[in-house]
Amino acid sequence: MCASAKLTLHHFGRAHHLRIDSAKDLANVLLLDEAHWVATSAPINTIRGDAAFLELIDSDHDGRIRVCELRDAVIWTLETLTDYSGLEAKSTALQLSAINCESSDGQRIFSSAEKIINRLGSTATDCITLSQIRQIKSEVQQMPVSEAGITLPDAAADEQTSQFIKDVVDTVGGASHPCGKAGVGQEQLGRFCNMAKAYLEWVKTKEQDAGELLPLGEKTEKAFKLFSDLRSKIDQYFFQCQILALDSRMIDQIPPRTSDAENADLGDSQSITHLMAIAPLARPCAERTLDCKGAINPHFVESFANLHQHVLKQLLDEDLDHLTECQWETVKKRLMPYEKWCDSKPEGAFAKLGVAKLQGYLDGSCISNVRHLIDQSHETAFQLDNIRLIEKLLLYQSCLLELANNFVSFPDLYDPTRRAVFEMGTLVMDGRRFNMAVKVIKRADHAKVTALSSMFVLYIRVNDHRCEKPYELAVPVTSGGKGGLVVGKRGVFNDIDECQWDAQVIQIIENPISLNEAMFAPFKRIGQLVTGKIEQLTSGAEKKLDTATQQSMSNVEKAVTDAETSKVQHQAVQQRGLLAAGGLLAGGGVALAAVGSALAYIADKISQNPTLILGGLGGAILAVLLPSILLAVLKLRRRDLSAILEGSGWAINLRMRLSRSQSHSFTRMPRYPRGTKGLRGFRFWVINCIIVGIVVLVVGLGTYYLWIGGFNS
Structure with missing residues (x-):
């Protein structure tokens, strides 16, 4: 298909996006400079879609889709098809008549599709579906000889x-x-x-x-096992004898030492076994001989008896009472060829065969x-290659248009009735629905980028039982206020498949959400400051009151204990207690009087010059309010959705400024069903009437004072 030189652009948000609704529009993608693409690169693990399709697009298998790979996919699809109705309908059924048999892969696809249709015995001889091709693919993969030549x-x-x-x-x-x-x-x-x-x-x-390797004939294998079990222990015994021959005082250093025996738990069988295992085979002697019929360590007595009977006596050809070190070396040399032969055994469990x-x-x-x-596996591999080629065309026909509309342009993001491929679902929390959620791979890196977006963003952890571990999402809050959104708050997340999972806020990046919230933020801070000061004053007064009360009570108690010794002192203490209590009451009265005086002073000043006072107050409010409104408007206009995607690894060309309609679409408070009763009762109307009355009163008084001031002047 030849691309048209006339491109149709749509205005989404504050940017222009290429319109891609047909095969002709898809061909126009090839004409559009990549600098005008909304995205130029994206990680596969943040895109919802058929896994096989995404792997096919990612031709270099680096886990990312880039401009060149999507262009190659568009070119191949348009060359392999002659009828683009299935492409525009995003159909998973391929009409054989739509295949271009003159293309390099078209002929293979056509002939293979015909064979598969005949194999399936399908009534529709001119059409093959994605489900059918995957069924055949599964059957071929299950064949006893795989395409890689693995034979069952x-x-x-x-x-x-x-x-x-x-x-x-x-x-x-x-x-x-x-x-x-x-x-x-x-x-x-x-x-x-x-x-x-x-x-x-x-x-x-x-x-x-056999003569050298088997000194005991067929019994050599059993004899070598007995020899191997005690060789290290007998070697240890003769080494200990050599030490004693050098210095008899070293007997105390041979384990187990006295400290080992003292620390051993003789009531524990494992402790006793360990103590006997480290003890010598027999008591070492300077003569460097082993008394075969003497006292042997009970832990080894049975195995030594078998060694003496089946190995030592057989190899040395004599009835041994004492084994010398020289004789022991002879035994080791006789069995050494067999040991080397055993060590040279090839790998593999061939003996059982x-x-x-x-x-x-x-x-x-x-x-x-x-x-x-x-x-024969080459035939299987050839079949699978052809099957995968048909699957590729079916996937491109059904999915390519949607991917282009979420890569070259982003119309689905601006349509409330549709979902972009990077959107994961809806978060329900704090009485609201947050309809945009993007997968986060590394939260720390994502937060660094998102902090520059001027957006209020929630990071949530979703416990999806279908996944090995919880995954994290970034959810922008675009309208309303912060409300009860805090770290640790729980809600539910509804994914695209309409499955519901537990969700919890794990991090928040705070920025203005709406104009109202930004306007009143300074006054909230002033209110918090005033409240804090009042709390400090109140807590200080409470401490003084507690101190005075405790002092008065202690004076009273002291007076009671001293009553028997001095009645006069008791009366004096009572008087002091009463004076203290009176002092407290007087202090409270003074405080109330001070507050009243302050209020009276303020009222007097306002009555003397209402125009100046109210004008100054209004000017102060405007001095705070106007910059707040200006900053809020600027910050809200700078809110950029592209930062949410860039934090997840997307490469975005355009700044995706948040529009007003998007703000209310991504974050909204659902309405109650139509006809719901009891939402606005008597209390609601009373409160609203009181508020309206106060506003009217304030406006009336202000107008009156301004008129009086103008008349007097």
Whole structure:
């Protein structure tokens, strides 16, 4: 399709966006300089959409969609289709007649689609759907031989080959098949053959050098196990004997030491076992011999008896009463060839297969049968390539127009009835609905960018049970006031799928939300300051009152205790208590009188020159109010939605200033159902009448004083 040189732009918010409603508009995307695109790059994990579609768009698989990748997708789609009605309808059904068979991929898609339709036996022979293609894709992926050549036992034509595949997996490990099971690929088969040959050579060495490797014949394996269990302990014994031969005083340093025995809990079996395990095999002696029939550590007595009977006596050819260090070295040398042979055993659990079965596998046809099955995987891979190509065209036809309308331009963001692909749902909290929510990957980085947006933003944590862990969202508050929005406040989050989850505020970035809130913010601060001062004065007066009261009560108590000794003193104390109480009352009266005097003074001054006083008061209010209004208007006009997206990793070209209609759309207080009764009762009208009366009275008095002042002048 040839792009038109005439582009149609729409005015959304305070910026111009390309209109993309048809295939012709999509072709015009190629003409639009990327500097005029709303977004030029975006992370996939912040976009709602078909995961396979997003992976196809992300051709370099870096987790981001960029301008060049979206352009390539548009070009490929327009070249592969001749009929764009399905593209404009965002249809998941592909008409075969809409495929351009003259394009490079169109012919493959057409022929493969025909084969799949015949395989399905569908009545609609000229159309294939996304659900059908994914069904076939799943069936092909579940085939016993995957496209990567991973072969399952079910792929074998005979039981012997099937068992061979199982044995390969058990001995050298398998590769993952798309169905989740373990199978055999070319790598596993080659490793099995090499390791099996090495194992057979290893076994053959044992037969060839049996005289040296097996000093006790078939009993050598059992004898070596007994030898290995006690070798370190007997070596330790002779080392300890060497130390004693050097210095007999070292006997006290041989464990367990006296301190070890004293600290041991002899009532605990584990403590006793540990103490015996670190103790010598027998009591060391300077003669460097081991009395085989003498006292042996009870912890090792049974294993040493077996070693003496089946190893020492057999290898040394004599009935030993004492084992010398030289004889022990002889035993180790006799068993050393067998030990080296054991250490050279190849990897893999081949012993359980047996030499005969293993040799049969190497000499038989099982290996060639599996290689033949692996070679067939190329056919599976070819089928899947064609299936994925059809799936790609179906996904582009159904999803590409929507992605372009949320990348090149953002009309869905400005339409209250639709959702942009980066919007995650609606937060219900504080009696309001917050209709814009964007996914946050790293909150700290997001907050740094959002702080420059002049917007009031909530960060919430959503406990979605379908996810492994909670995720975080940024929610802008665009109308009304702060209300009860504080860190820790809870609400519910309704996602796009209409599922509801718990949500909690975890961070707030504060900025003016509305003009009213910004106007009265200075007066709220003044009110808080005055309230704080009053609270300080009140608390100080309360402390003085408490101190005076306590002093009076203590004087009274002292007078009572001294009453028996001095009646005169008792009367004096009572008089002082009464005087103190009187002082308190007098102090309270003085305070009230001071307040009354102040009010009277203010009233007198106003009556003397009402015009000047009221004018000055009004001027002071305007001096505070006008700058507040000006700053509020400037801040509210600077509110920028693009910062919310940029914090999540989007690259935004245009400044997305928040319009008035958007403000009330993104944050709103829902109305009650029509016809709801009891919302405005008698109390509501009484309060409103009182407020109106006060306003009328103030205006009337102001007018009267101004008129009197003008008349007098």
